[in-house]
Amino acid sequence: xxxxxxxxxxxLMLLLGVSVYVAFGAxxxxxxxxxxxxxxxxLPTGATGIRSLVLxxxxxxxxxxxxxxxxxxxxPLVALAEMFIGHIKGGLNAASVLACGVFGSISGSANAxxxxxxxIMMPHLKKANYPKGQSAALIVSASxxxxxxxxxxxHILYGWVAQQHVLKCFLSTVIPAIILITxxxxxxxxxxxxxxxxxxxxxxxxFMPALLGQGRLAGPALMMPIIIxxxxxxxxxxxxxxxxxxxxxxxxxxxxxYRGLTWKTLAQTIQNSGVTIGVVMVMIFMVLxxxxxxxxxxxxxxxxxxxxxxxxxPVIILLMINVVMILIGMLMDDISGLLLATPILxxxxxxxxxxxxxxxxxxxxxxxxxxxxxxxxxLLYLGAQICDTPVSKMLWPxxxxxxxxxxxxxxxxxxxxxxxxxxxxxxxSR
Numbered sequence: 001x002x003x004x005x006x007x008x009x010x011x012l013m014l015l016l017g018v019s020v021y022v023a024f025g026a027x028x029x030x031x032x033x034x035x036x037x038x039x040x041x042x043l044p045t046g047a048t049g050i051r052s053l054v055l056x057x058x059x060x061x062x063x064x065x066x067x068x069x070x071x072x073x074x075x076p077l078v079a080l081a082e083m084f085i086g087h088i089k090g091g092l093n094a095a096s097v098l099a100c101g102v103f104g105s106i107s108g109s110a111n112a113x114x115x116x117x118x119x120i121m122m123p124h125l126k127k128a129n130y131p132k133g134q135s136a137a138l139i140v141s142a143s144x145x146x147x148x149x150x151x152x153x154x155h156i157l158y159g160w161v162a163q164q165h166v167l168k169c170f171l172s173t174v175i176p177a178i179i180l181i182t183x184x185x186x187x188x189x190x191x192x193x194x195x196x197x198x199x200x201x202x203x204x205x206x207f208m209p210a211l212l213g214q215g216r217l218a219g220p221a222l223m224m225p226i227i228i229x230x231x232x233x234x235x236x237x238x239x240x241x242x243x244x245x246x247x248x249x250x251x252x253x254x255x256x257x258y259r260g261l262t263w264k265t266l267a268q269t270i271q272n273s274g275v276t277i278g279v280v281m282v283m284i285f286m287v288l289x290x291x292x293x294x295x296x297x298x299x300x301x302x303x304x305x306x307x308x309x310x311x312x313x314p315v316i317i318l319l320m321i322n323v324v325m326i327l328i329g330m331l332m333d334d335i336s337g338l339l340l341a342t343p344i345l346x347x348x349x350x351x352x353x354x355x356x357x358x359x360x361x362x363x364x365x366x367x368x369x370x371x372x373x374x375x376x377x378x379l380l381y382l383g384a385q386i387c388d389t390p391v392s393k394m395l396w397p398x399x400x401x402x403x404x405x406x407x408x409x410x411x412x413x414x415x416x417x418x419x420x421x422x423x424x425x426x427x428x429s430r
Contacts, residue, residue, distance in 0.1 A: 329370020
């Protein structure tokens with residue numbers, strides 16, 4: 001009764017548009033009343049769970065992402081990609097996808113990636129007569145690359161909740177991200193065939209001097225993922241330390257090199273990031289307590305029994321797990337969905353032989369896709385504002401990208417474990 005009532009309450013409240021942490025707070029009140037528990041007992045559970053050095057990386061990466069978003073760090077990356085492929089039909093779209101991948105690898109945030117790349121690319125795409133709705137949908141569909149390409153806040157949380165090596169979790173989604181980038185670009189090229197009035201960007205002549213000049217301008221931005229990921233995988237720093245280095249590196253680059261920020265606007269940017277961090281940490285606090293209560297009520301075993309009552313075929317079980325994760329991701333953000341789904345669904349996945357690192361890739365792709373899947377689709381509605389495009393014009397192209405890019409990536413990731421496990425096995429002995 002407690003488990004069923006909790007799930008019903010959280011789903012109804014989220015469908016009504018209530019904030020995630022408020023919805024989970026209502027669940028905690030319900031559990032306290034029905035289960036005859038003391039609300040004061042929740043505080044030690046949440047405080048103990050959230051008091052982790054690993055979690056410190058999340059607010060630090062958020063601050064770094066906010067600085068990069070406001071500090072014009074993405075603009076030279078976009079210009080560099082445009083220089084290579086802007087003269088090809090669909091090249092600006094492809095540059096948008098690649099820029100989302102590169103910026104996502106720096107910020108680790110889908111929202112920051114969408115806000116920054118969408119704001120930079122859409123004026124160029126409109127000027128070149130690219131279809132507005134399709135272009136906006138493509139940027140929205142590519143923005144979750146910030147959740148797949150390391151470093152990723154979601155994978156930090158997954159590694160913490162599932163007690164897995166965070167670096168291995170980072171690496172698990174690199175190949176799926178490359179597959180997704182490729183499929184998004186190919187799908188977009190097919191969709192552009194009927195548009196004949198697209199204006200192409202002239203390639204600079206001579207090319208090499210222009211390339212070298214743009215490369216020098218983009219160099220400090222490109223160095224950021226190299227420093228962060230090189231430090232992490234080189235064993236020089238932990239993800240938390242790397243997040244701190246990212247903030248320290250981003251500040252002088254944004255202020256003195258790209259001049260997108262001043263010390264005054266930096267303070268405002270950090271303040272804005274602090275508001276977001278506060279919301280996220282409160283949300284993590286609430287979801288942790290709910291998750292702990294559901295586990296104590298036997299939710300993982302109940303979910304496992306329900307799944308096996310339908311089928312004991314591993315393929316069917318994995319498909320059911322994917323459907324549940326998509327539904328969870330459609331109702332809530334990736335962090336809340338991950339914290340709720342991991343302790344319940346991971347034991348089921350392991351019962352059919354899924355490695356926890358493989359499951360990190362499955363849940364990463366699932367929650368990334370769910371963030372652009374209607375009817376909730378938080379990134380889709382944010383993209384409509386950033387790209388100044390009605391949702392109605394973006395809806396059909398987004399569904400096409402989901403069907404021909406995201407879903408194939410999800411199926412390949414789910415049923416070919418090597419896509420998630422090869423890099424962790426290669427670079428980090430298991």
